Amino acid sequence: MITKRQQNLIQILRKEKSFHKVSELSKILGCSQRTLYSDIETLKQNGFDIISKRGVGIKLVEDGIEDSLIENISLDETVERRIIIIKRIFINEEIITLNKLSEEYLVSQTSIKTDLEVIENVLDDGLGAFLKKDKLGTRLITMPLERKLNLLTKITQFIMSNVVSNQLELTTASYDILGNFYSDSIVKVANNIVYSFFRKNIATIPDVYIDNFFHFFLALLSQLSNDKHIDYQISEIDKSKHAFYIGSATSLLHKASLRLKINYTNEDVQYLSQMLVNYRIEQKSFNFEKNELDTIINKVSEVMGNDFSKDDTLKKQLEAHVSAMLSRLKFGTIVKNPFLEQIKIDFSILFNSIWIAMEHLSEFLEVTFNEDEIAFLTLYFQLSIEKNGNVRRILVVCPTGIVTSELLINRIKKLAPSLDEVEVASIDEFLELDASRYDLILTTTKIETNKANIHHISAFAKNEEISEILHHSLNYSYDDSSSFSNDIPNYVLLNQQFGNKTSLLNSVKHYLTDKKLALEGFVESIKEREKLGSTELPAGVAIPHGKSEYVNESFVIYIQNKRKIKWSEHFVDSIFIIGISSKDMKKTKQVISRIYHLINDEHHLGQLKKATNEEEAVKYLDGKK
Incomplete structure (x- = not known):
């Protein structure tokens, strides 16, 4: 898109x-x-x-x-105009006039008047008028910051609801729109801070409220950046009862202050603490069989080759989450995960492995999973992996911790194993951190130190340089193909000329049935899976998979297409179709790891795309080239 x-x-x-x-x-x-x-x-x-x-x-x-x-992905012109008017009133605090706006946007004054009426209706908070209209024009009334924050939160939800209604996924385009309303730096800092907090404290804020909390925190940072603060607290929060939330609020605001160079007050901390308490609404416990939870944990343990059943904390957290999740899925209640795309990138192997595991259980659980719920589950299991010391921690330090090293961070995430944790910090944050907590620290700014785990690197460093540092510092083995032992056969279709996704999948259906690898329902299950969320990657690759119940013998089919075809948002010319039978579920992580190992290596992926014969392609797929 x-x-x-x-x-x-x-x-x-x-x-x-x-x-x-x-x-x-x-x-x-x-x-x-x-x-x-x-x-x-x-x-x-x-x-x-x-x-x-x-x-x-x-x-x-x-x-x-x-x-x-050339798809017209922009918002409807009327909606876009209304969002700009809202920004001028709420963010810029301008006094606007019907005459001036009608001239600027080349519409009638009646249209502008309608815009204002719609804005008032959409943002109505039940506390009376928030706009003052007189002969000078229309402007925002003076109000407590608490009320303005609530209105800004509603505005953000209004913006995002129009993004979704225009069938835009919550990806770069969505955050571009929010960045235009607030600022790119505020949106990226808010997103990164809340995402990191949610990952570490996933049981603190129920899934259904995390999106709202992100919108609120974004609004708060926008006001603090303009040096606007909470004036008073009606009642001070109970410090002994809610120490965790006070500490969390202080940490969240402190990180933001270091990255955005903003100030915050004790009243701001108290208010954010109260909001965290407010969002911590106990999840209702729904009736579900205990064996459903055990089955989910056991199946993820099987596909990941990691026994999660021994983690009592994970079990306790999942008891509340799984009951609510199954209820949502059974009743068709959709809860958007605002960090879906980040989770898919940061924990690609775990995310895809859990999806395959849950598809295997969908009939038993009598539900159909979606991407957002898989992403929530991914964080619970990732937290368990991190807690048990099965990951290495990498810290990336850049001048501000926001935009400067974004490309570098994304490349490190691609080159590091999917289960490892990559964090970002500004220089000021780094000076307050305990460097010994990290296995590797990469900094784009010169830091005077003799610590062996700290390496200076350019924000534009080549992949080879990054790989070399990761290899020597953390003993990553990028060239050791034996780490991805392969007993799942590869099938190769080179030099294909499919014109679209549908024709490709239909051809695959005949190929699979002819070779007796899968039943006809396999490709239909891929199509159903794609409706719930695309399996494409920006590198021109798609990795679709179907339900194990339709697989006779496990396989990976690599399709090399002569021209790029539209998959969902992106165009692809390399497609890996995965089929894992019920008896081979324990090999899921191995298969997915092998594919991601290949596609994250730009050189090898490029060579695979140019392969002229089956033997050469299979060697790349098996990691032997």
Whole structure:
């Protein structure tokens, strides 16, 4: 899915057929050259052929490009206008007039008046008018910060509900829209801090409220960044009873202050503590058989090769979570996980392994799982893995802890084993941390130290350099193919010419039945799985899998397609289709690890995509090249 800025870039390149300098385009689009290069790479991954010449610029090759490639992913113009008006009133605190806005947006004053009425209805909090209208114009009334925070939380939910209604996933495009409303730095800091807190304290805030809490925290940081604070507390929170929440609130605000250079007061801490207590609503216990919980834990233990049944804390946490989860799934109640995409990237092997395990249990549990629920489960099991010392901790230190090293952090996450933990910290945060708690610290800023676990690295370091550091510091074995022993056979279909996803899957169905590897229902189960969340990756790869009940003999099919085809949001030309039989469930982690090991190695993946014969492709798939 392309963003509005990327869409505008394509329109410019289509209109003017000659080469364009990136420096000039960045000025037109109002972004940095670095951001523009990132946009160009994203467009290439989405099927656009953009060529570049050193010293000349970039150019779009339109041969074969259909208009359907350029999807209008921006919000409805009316909704977008209303969001901008809300920002001008609530964030910029402007006084707006019907006449001025109608001239700016080239619509009638009646349309602007309707916009304001809709805004008042959507944000109505039952506390009376929040807009003042007089001959000077319309503006926000003076109000306590507590009320404004509640209104901003509703605004964020309004923005995100329109993102979802426009069928945009909660991915980069969604956060771009929030970043335009608040600021990129505030959105990224809020997201990172709440995500880290939720990962470590998953049982603290019920799943159904985590999205709301993120929206509230985002609103709070936006106001603190403008030096606006809570004036007073109606009643001081009980320190002895709620020490954990007071400590958590202090930690959350302290991290934000170091990254955003903002101040916070004792009243701010008290208010955030109270909000954490408010969001800590006891999850209702639903009737469910204890053997359902045991079956889930045992099945995940089987696919991961890790006995989770001995973790009593995990069992206690899952007792409340699983009962609520099964009730939600049985009654069709959808709870969005705001960190879904991060979880899929950070813990890709665990996420996919749990999904396969839960699909195997779907008939027994009488539910159909979705991506959001799988992501919640992933965090519980990941926390158990970390607690039992089965992961290594990596810290990435950069000047602000926000944007500077984002590309570096993402590459480290790809190169490090999926179960390992990668954290980020600003310089100020790092100075307060105990460095001995981390197995490896990578810093983009020079730090005077003689500690062996701290390494200086460029934010633009090559993958080879990162791999070398990980290999020597943590004994990662990137070239040891024996670590991925393979007794699940690979099947290879090279040089295919499928025009779309449907034709590819239909062909796979015939291939599987002809070889008696799977029953006809296998491909249908893939299609149902894809409806619940796409299995594609930005690298031009998709990793679909079907239900084990339809698999006769386990397999991995690699399909090399001559042209990129639209999978869901991205275009792909390499497809790994996974089929694991019930008897081979214990090999799930091994199979998924082997595939991710390959696709995270840009060189080997590139060579696999160019393989000209089956023997050569199988060697890459088996890790022998």
